[in-house]
Amino acid sequence: MRTLAQLFCFFKKEFVLQGSSFLSILNRLLIGPIISLATTGILYAGFFRGNPKANLAEMNGNNFATFILIGFLLHTYLNSGYYFFSARLLGEKGTKTLPLVWLAPCNKILLFFSFISVDLIRCLIITLLGIIIIGLPEKPFIGLVQEAGLFLFLMLLGMLLGLLRVILTMVRHGMADLFDNLYLIFVFTACPYIPKTLLPGFLQPLCTFNPAYHACKLMRAVWNGHSVAGELYHLLALATSFVVVSSAIYVYTRINRLTIIEKSF
Amino acid sequence: MSPSIAIHALTKRFSVSASKNAHPTVRTLFADFSLTIEAGHKVLIVGPNGCGKTSLLKILCSALQTDSGEILIDGIACDNWPREKLGLMLSTQLLYEGLTGYQNLEYSAHLYRIPKPHLRIMATIQHWGLSSFIREEVASYSNGMRALLALARCTLHSPPLLLLDEPTAYLDTHGIDRLRTFLQSSTGTVLITTQQPNTLKDIVDRVLML
Numbered sequence: 001m002r003t004l005a006q007l008f009c010f011f012k013k014e015f016v017l018q019g020s021s022f023l024s025i026l027n028r029l030l031i032g033p034i035i036s037l038a039t040t041g042i043l044y045a046g047f048f049r050g051n052p053k054a055n056l057a058e059m060n061g062n063n064f065a066t067f068i069l070i071g072f073l074l075h076t077y078l079n080s081g082y083y084f085f086s087a088r089l090l091g092e093k094g095t096k097t098l099p100l101v102w103l104a105p106c107n108k109i110l111l112f113f114s115f116i117s118v119d120l121i122r123c124l125i126i127t128l129l130g131i132i133i134i135g136l137p138e139k140p141f142i143g144l145v146q147e148a149g150l151f152l153f154l155m156l157l158g159m160l161l162g163l164l165r166v167i168l169t170m171v172r173h174g175m176a177d178l179f180d181n182l183y184l185i186f187v188f189t190a191c192p193y194i195p196k197t198l199l200p201g202f203l204q205p206l207c208t209f210n211p212a213y214h215a216c217k218l219m220r221a222v223w224n225g226h227s228v229a230g231e232l233y234h235l236l237a238l239a240t241s242f243v244v245v246s247s248a249i250y251v252y253t254r255i256n257r258l259t260i261i262e263k264s265f
Numbered sequence: 266m267s268p269s270i271a272i273h274a275l276t277k278r279f280s281v282s283a284s285k286n287a288h289p290t291v292r293t294l295f296a297d298f299s300l301t302i303e304a305g306h307k308v309l310i311v312g313p314n315g316c317g318k319t320s321l322l323k324i325l326c327s328a329l330q331t332d333s334g335e336i337l338i339d340g341i342a343c344d345n346w347p348r349e350k351l352g353l354m355l356s357t358q359l360l361y362e363g364l365t366g367y368q369n370l371e372y373s374a375h376l377y378r379i380p381k382p383h384l385r386i387m388a389t390i391q392h393w394g395l396s397s398f399i400r401e402e403v404a405s406y407s408n409g410m411r412a413l414l415a416l417a418r419c420t421l422h423s424p425p426l427l428l429l430d431e432p433t434a435y436l437d438t439h440g441i442d443r444l445r446t447f448l449q450s451s452t453g454t455v456l457i458t459t460q461q462p463n464t465l466k467d468i469v470d471r472v473l474m475l
Contacts, residue, residue, distance in 0.1 A: 002378065009375040017363045096357040099328065104376035105348040111376075258330050258344060264354075265328050 001183035006041045006106065010114030020253070033126040039249050040193075041133070056198075057195035062082075069130045070193030070219050077128050077151045078190070078212055080119045081158020082183060086165045088115040098264040112159060138225025146222045149210065150215055157211060157242065160249050161186075171256050190216050211241035267352070267453040268339035270325065275334030277320065286360045294320055298334070300473070305456045307448055311436040311462045312475035313328040319356070321475070325456070326353050338426065349377055352424035356431055366390075366399040366406070366414050368432040370421060385421060393417040393443055406436035416444065425453040431451040432457060433464050439441035441465075 019025050048061040059067045089112075092098040101111065137143025156183055161183065169176040176182060189203060190212035207213040214234040223232050253260065272305060275298040280289040294317040302308055310318050323329035324336060327344035336343040353359075354404065360369050375380035390399050393413050403411065412435045419427065433441055441464050448468055457465065466472055 002380065005382075006375045006378070009371055013361070013364060013368065013372050016368060017361065095361065097359050097361060099353075099355070099357075100359045100373070100376065103326065103328075103348050103351070103353065105377045106378055258327060261328050262330055265323065265357075 003107070004112070007110055008012065010111055011117045014117050015112050015263065017109070024210075029122050029125055033122060034130060036076075037069075037126065037129055037133070040068060040072055041065070046138075057197045059195055066134045066191060066223060067220065068196075069134050071216060072221055073127060073130055073151065074154060074190060074212065076123055076218050076220060077154040078187065080116060080123050081155040081160075082165070084119040085116050085159045085160075086124060086162035086169075087113065089162070089166045090169060093264060099261070100260050102264050112163070116155065116159065119169040120155075121172045127151070127197075137223045143222050143225070147219060150219050150222070153172045153238070153242070154212065154215055158244065160246055164249050164252070167253060168255060169258055169262055186210060189213060192216060208237075211238050211245070214238045214241070266339075267305040269304040269344075270300070270426075270454065270456075271335075271340075272298065272338050273335045273339045274299060275336065276332045277317070277322070277334075278332050286412040295331075295334075302454060302456070302471075304339075305452055305453075305454055306471060307469040308457070309469045310456060310458045310470045310475060311460070316475040317475055319430050321432050322353075322355075322456060322458060323429055325432055326351055338354060344366060346426075350425050352419040352422065354415050354419040354429045355426075355430055356434075357438040358411055358412055359418065360403050360411060360415060362403065362404040366395055366410075366417075366471050369403060370399075370416060371420060373418045375429055389417045392447065395441065408439055409440055410447065412436055413440055413443070416447075420466075421446065423453075427451070427453055427455045429455065429457045431459060431460055433461050439442070440464055 013152055044064050052061050056063065056064075089101075104111070136160040137147065142262075156258055165179050165183075167177055168179055185206070189199070189206040189210045191199070191207060196207050196213070197208070217234045218231050218238065221234075275295045276293070277295040279292045279294060281292050284287040310319055310321065320329055324331055325338070325343055327346075338346040361372070364372065367386065367390075370386045371382060374386055379385050390396055393416055395410075395413060395417060398406065398410055403414065406414065412432065415431075416432060419429070432444060436444065445465065445468055448465070457469070459465065462472060
């Protein structure tokens with residue numbers, strides 16, 4: 001009960017701090033998602049309208065909307081975790097309240113999760129818009145539950161990488177910029193908008209080691225009615241990479257704990 | 266239980282540069298510095314600017330790393346001392362401008378997992394005399410109002426160890442009276458840095474000159 005009250009209070013704080021203007025809320029939660037979706041959709045719809053019989057590997061005029069939209073959702077959830085979470089955490093440094101966050105004896109996972117609570121609504125709106133455009137998965141109930149699990153995974157993965165970005169910003173300043181560039185490659189090799197086989201040969205092996213690529217494959221498989229259990233290879237790759245990434249970040253954070261706190265002040 | 270503090274052979278150096286490209290020089294803040302503070306004592310730390318008053322508080326809450334030495338709070342290394350037993354007021358005050366005073370206290374109460382937070386918050390508001398402006402945004406507060414709210418925030422969870430950095434800097438006589446009342450009734454260990462020792466020196470156990 002106390003945890004729920006705690007979570008509610010953390011969420012309330014984020015909504016009060018970020019939702020001070022109706023126009024900013026409207027832009028962020030509705031207009032922004034519609035424009036993002038529309039621009040991506042228009043680009044590919046235009047291509048396939050001009051070339052109705054074109055095939056881009058597994059993508060064609062009939063399935064491109066599903067293909068692109070699932071990639072778009074992957075990108076949205078991953079970016080939300082990475083950029084929004086890290087910007088929010090660094091924002092606490094800007095308002096000089098970061099020591100309060102680091103030194104507080106509360107559950108840091110709840111606290112960090114509250115930081116992306118406003119953006120989570122934006123992600124949900126984008127997901128709903130996506131469903132309106134491409135319809136529900138083949139197996140609606142189980143499909144949506146599995147997709148929700150994958151979205152959550154992507155957000156957590158993005159948050160872990162975002163946390164690392166914040167730590168690098170504080171501990172080794174120049175490294176954060178490099179990390180941002182590596183993140184772009186990470187997203188690109190997740191293949192959200194183009195099939196893997198269209199990538200240059202030297203980039204394709206990177207996909208194999210990219211957890212987001214496996215998440216994307218799983219999301220597409222689930223949407224098309226396959227069961228997650230049937231995609232065992234991707235599921236194992238995903239679980240292994242998540243354990244490796246989170247363990248590495250945990251160890252790095254523990255080692256640099258005092259430096260991180262010192263730089264927060 | 267209020268804790269005792271033992272600092273043994275503390276050394277802290279800073280690298281300082283005149284400009285970005287200049288060769289840094291090392292400035293020693295503490296060299297082989299030792300100090301013992303008994304449990305429950307109120308200690309006033311005074312000294313000129315830059316002598317290390319705030320740095321000493323930051324070292325005690327493990328927000329500043331030392332070059333050598335041992336800092337024990339109740340026999341526990343300071344970076345392992347439970348955070349919920351520590352109250353910290355810094356010159357930056359750790360307040361959210363976009364929240365009201367009450368929301369700041371409520372948030373802090375949940376960060377420190379205080380049971381029945383509303384009752385505790387109301388008692389704290391009354392003690393520090395915040396009632397008239399507690400529902401207003403902190404952005405509209407004067408420096409003195411912020412200082413009172415910061416004091417309320419760091420004492421909200423009744424920590425046995427309290428580190429106060431320049432708490433009297435912006436307080437008027439009523440605010441200082443409230444701080445004095447709090448210190449006189451507190452059983453915890455309190456370390457206070459100040460540039461105005463006369464306002465508090467008659468109620469503390471010790472004045473430490475750095």
